[in-house]
Amino acid sequence: MEKGAERARPKPLRLAVAPEADEAVVELVHQADAVVVDLADAQALAWTAWTDLASFPRSLPASVAWVQLPSAGIERWVEAGIIDRARVWTSAAGVCAVPVAEHALTLLLTGVRLLPESLRAAEWARTDLLPRAGTLGGTVVGIVGGGGIARALIPALTALGAEARVVNRSGRPVPGAAETRPIAGIGDFWEAVDHVVLAAPDTPDTRHLVGAAELDAMKPTAWLINVARGPIVDTEALLGALDSAGIAGAGLDVTDPEPLPAAHPLWGHPRAIVTPHIADAAMTRRGFRQRLADNVRRWTAGEELIGVVDPARGY
Amino acid sequence: MEKGAERARPKPLRLAVAPEADEAVVELVHQADAVVVDLADAQALAWTAWTDLASFPRSLPASVAWVQLPSAGIERWVEAGIIDRARVWTSAAGVCAVPVAEHALTLLLTGVRLLPESLRAAEWARTDLLPRAGTLGGTVVGIVGGGGIARALIPALTALGAEARVVNRSGRPVPGAAETRPIAGIGDFWEAVDHVVLAAPDTPDTRHLVGAAELDAMKPTAWLINVARGPIVDTEALLGALDSAGIAGAGLDVTDPEPLPAAHPLWGHPRAIVTPHIADAAMTRRGFRQRLADNVRRWTAGEELIGVVDPARGY
Numbered sequence: 001m002e003k004g005a006e007r008a009r010p011k012p013l014r015l016a017v018a019p020e021a022d023e024a025v026v027e028l029v030h031q032a033d034a035v036v037v038d039l040a041d042a043q044a045l046a047w048t049a050w051t052d053l054a055s056f057p058r059s060l061p062a063s064v065a066w067v068q069l070p071s072a073g074i075e076r077w078v079e080a081g082i083i084d085r086a087r088v089w090t091s092a093a094g095v096c097a098v099p100v101a102e103h104a105l106t107l108l109l110t111g112v113r114l115l116p117e118s119l120r121a122a123e124w125a126r127t128d129l130l131p132r133a134g135t136l137g138g139t140v141v142g143i144v145g146g147g148g149i150a151r152a153l154i155p156a157l158t159a160l161g162a163e164a165r166v167v168n169r170s171g172r173p174v175p176g177a178a179e180t181r182p183i184a185g186i187g188d189f190w191e192a193v194d195h196v197v198l199a200a201p202d203t204p205d206t207r208h209l210v211g212a213a214e215l216d217a218m219k220p221t222a223w224l225i226n227v228a229r230g231p232i233v234d235t236e237a238l239l240g241a242l243d244s245a246g247i248a249g250a251g252l253d254v255t256d257p258e259p260l261p262a263a264h265p266l267w268g269h270p271r272a273i274v275t276p277h278i279a280d281a282a283m284t285r286r287g288f289r290q291r292l293a294d295n296v297r298r299w300t301a302g303e304e305l306i307g308v309v310d311p312a313r314g315y
Numbered sequence: 316m317e318k319g320a321e322r323a324r325p326k327p328l329r330l331a332v333a334p335e336a337d338e339a340v341v342e343l344v345h346q347a348d349a350v351v352v353d354l355a356d357a358q359a360l361a362w363t364a365w366t367d368l369a370s371f372p373r374s375l376p377a378s379v380a381w382v383q384l385p386s387a388g389i390e391r392w393v394e395a396g397i398i399d400r401a402r403v404w405t406s407a408a409g410v411c412a413v414p415v416a417e418h419a420l421t422l423l424l425t426g427v428r429l430l431p432e433s434l435r436a437a438e439w440a441r442t443d444l445l446p447r448a449g450t451l452g453g454t455v456v457g458i459v460g461g462g463g464i465a466r467a468l469i470p471a472l473t474a475l476g477a478e479a480r481v482v483n484r485s486g487r488p489v490p491g492a493a494e495t496r497p498i499a500g501i502g503d504f505w506e507a508v509d510h511v512v513l514a515a516p517d518t519p520d521t522r523h524l525v526g527a528a529e530l531d532a533m534k535p536t537a538w539l540i541n542v543a544r545g546p547i548v549d550t551e552a553l554l555g556a557l558d559s560a561g562i563a564g565a566g567l568d569v570t571d572p573e574p575l576p577a578a579h580p581l582w583g584h585p586r587a588i589v590t591p592h593i594a595d596a597a598m599t600r601r602g603f604r605q606r607l608a609d610n611v612r613r614w615t616a617g618e619e620l621i622g623v624v625d626p627a628r629g630y
Contacts, residue, residue, distance in 0.1 A: 125591050275430070
């Protein structure tokens, strides 16, 4: 607080940090020349708890014009009725895009190159695996969602000789994608691509976007990768497609239900690779801090904030 | 043969294809405006058998000025005393570089992101895995070997936010690498990098390049990836490092001995990912044909051949 005062900036941002003002965040706020204040005096609130929605103030002071939320996906905040239209809300959408894209690539490569079979083997199964192991080179990878994950994933796919086709809301071209089409005109997307990566927010529009018909349309050699949100895929339909070899396999970092119960048939399924929502490994907290620092700087400079939530869209 | 004659080129290359003149190769030779002849009349020989060294002619006609071998690594041809200095020998080095680089990336990502642990799990182990799962973003990946594999791997690493440092023979800078140093001045390479990818030929210089001292110098969080040749790593030393958690793990597409015997301790080792020499999946035969076609065209045009073997270096 002193630091902001010493520099005598005309209007340092008065920011409340709750429910826990951890040292790293406070240090970062000071570096951004803002001051940490109590909520009653605050112009903005940085909420630092990923899972604690219950202690979020039911009524914010009218002075709070901006709230920075900690997570990328904010559907639970929307469902809880926390997000109002009285102020600007920003999410951490995009900060984890690079590690999540890397995890999507990991799951896709792991599937295409039959790593689960190699890991189960206890002998040199070259004759069996060599003719069946694939490569991403020369393939077309369809990405549902044109946000930060797609933008981080596309250069890596391109470097491996794969082509990316993106489906997003607007159809506005995503840099590096060979094609971008709007979800309303998704057409033959499922059958045209070699693999599908789901990297879209969980909204009423995307819930169960991948069902029996879409899985049936996909190539039998296709891998379905989900690093977004479990409910985008109809789990029962997916199990059907995996059991009948309708697709080559599924790499899932998110599931529905989540956490996946111990007895669920996806565990140990020969065509499923399940990781327990770790795509954003180690980056979550760091990413939030970076986003907060960036937005504090932007607020102070009068620039547009990043990650502004549209309550109507739910992300 | 007729095709070359019809076009009345002054000197179509007279090429022998042995031990098997498969249709695809013959068609390709014709497309390149060369003619397929018996070995006795040949200027050049394309040898199409990966493993059949025994039937290779012990004495080639003096007219044979160039031999195209089918594989990328030619150490067995050198050991068998087949490669002489009486003519030019070309290997298929580099044709599989892109799929092999992809496999190296797959093994590295699989290791760093703890995929083997997720695949062994039968319950949602998020609390255990999230703090330990890593990312390549922000890491330094050391690559031993500055050939096609490194050149194909570096753009993918860069796209994921990792930095590549290369060790090669000459120290001549490899495009995209943050640093290239000669193997003679390898210095603190092993301790300075976060992970190591072996992508060098198997020569007397590289045999057991990675032994106990190198493994000991590597970071305890490091993954060692070998997509080159098994003997570059001292297997006993590696097992010691894995058993003592001296490094995080090893991703091996090649082993010593190879094939890895069924009872070998690397099978099922919690810190080892073994794939049965499938890095170049599906590309091998296609790659050889492309290389042959390219070299026939170059020969005819009087250009330098690709993949020329240096008998002194053994690759």
